Amino acid sequence: MEPPLADGRFLGDLGFWVERTPVHEAAQRGESLQLQQLIESGACVNQVTVDSITPLHAASLQGQAQCVQLLLAAGAQVDARNIDGSTPLCDACASGSIECVKLLLSYGAKVNPPLYTASPLHEACMSGSSECVRLLIDVGANLEAHDCHFGTPLHVACAREHLDCVKVLLNAGANVNAAKLHETALHHAAKVKNVDLIQMLVEFGGNIYARDNRGKKPSDYTWSSSAPAKCLEYYEKTPLTLSQLCRVSLRRATGVRGLEKIAKLDIPPRLIDYLSYN
Template sequence: MKTVPLPRCLWIFLQVSVQFLTCFLAGCWSERTDVHKAASLGQASQLQDLIQSGASVNVVAVDSITPLHEACLRGQAQCVRLLLDAGAQVDARNVDGSTPLCDACSAGSLECVRLLLEHGAKANPALTSRTASPLHEACMGGNSDCVKLLITMGACLESYDLYYGTPLHVACVNEHTDCAKVLLNAGAKVNAARLHETPLHHAAKNMRVEMIETLVEFGANIYARDQHNRKPVDYTTPGSPSAACLQFYETTPMSLQQLCRLAVRRKLGTRALKVIGQLEMPKLIIAYLCYQ
């Protein structure tokens, strides 16, 4: 008899239901505990006393938030360290599927992010229909240092969120040029599309000239059309700097120098920065290829 796979949404519902029943029967569901409160407020000495007195560091509230989630949401690095050293589950998920690493990235706490990764947190936790990746969260908040660290630890540049698209989409939607530059230099696909909508469409909608220039320098397709059959320039205000910028790129061919840089970067992909740095060529050329 052929087995019919469950729809993803039903599968997620069943997983959450099983988690709820398991915790309910074990008696570990509660409202926000003293451990949650101490972790959230950064009360390290009080948290240490609670841990030493036998309080569970993995107790979950009705929304499945653990004390570690609370500490990461508030960027309380000292409490994060105490909880992890006491055995807190580093990849625990709340009811929305977010891990403490997602919360630390959302808060922009580089120290918390580093602590979690050092304790084995997954840089690429499995995504659900309600969850963005840690890299998405860092880009959403414009936390470029967190973005750099996540990429160093192997975060997937093309992790795809059903609502946002790729991390590059998120950076462009939220107008975080620094994050976009980090992603692009690491090898993110500049023409990745969500419903045919590219990061350049978002930059054009936001009228951000610097973002537009950055994307085009990394090879963005200025003629790409979205689900409404509109090019990026169609989302700009006529006569605006962003419209003038895109019209310039449409009427001015790329230089041979720029075309060569794009060809090298496309060929090397995510290995570009590592490989280019090892080439025996003038530093000026290396700096150009690395967009420095």
């Protein structure tokens, strides 16, 4: 058993912010003037807590853009990792702060971290910030980044029922049938009982017959006669129209970021809108 501290508490009792410095405090609270004074007086901007939290993590998680700017300008490590493997960019995406995300990217933050942990795109999907999702995709975020707990960003967005994020991911070319232990986004949609989400995934080519590691289809996770059950039953009995099948096939052929290719096709604007799900 670990020895107690001087005041009788144990290290594990102190939680996330053990040994945080005045720089951490100012960054978290958005006290930019105090932070500037601390930096000018020589305070270290890369001091870490026992959880490897830097002041830049603290500012990013709270969406404190002015503090993020000050820390970066003072030499804060843009891709520092905490004990969970998260970078300040991950934390900025978790806060949904598009301003912090832009600042971090401008200082060279990696959009695709090398470890098998939740990526910035996963965090943006968890927070439901479609603006952050769109920006990350624009700068090259891996749509199929796989986290061992959450699966792909699409799995996360569906599990959290962030339909705007789901639409952005699918339109950018995310694999609608990507599997996490054979569980697809449609399984998530069925579990959260979201009919709009089910319809969107099917329209983008979601496989209603896909089976997870328990051998269950999405419809197996719905209550009989419920709206999600009726929706899935309809799709099981009614094939997609030829126009929808053609759209799904063409979108699959164009691959990731296919919208850019579709926009250049020499076809009527109405067809481009249809292929773009507008």
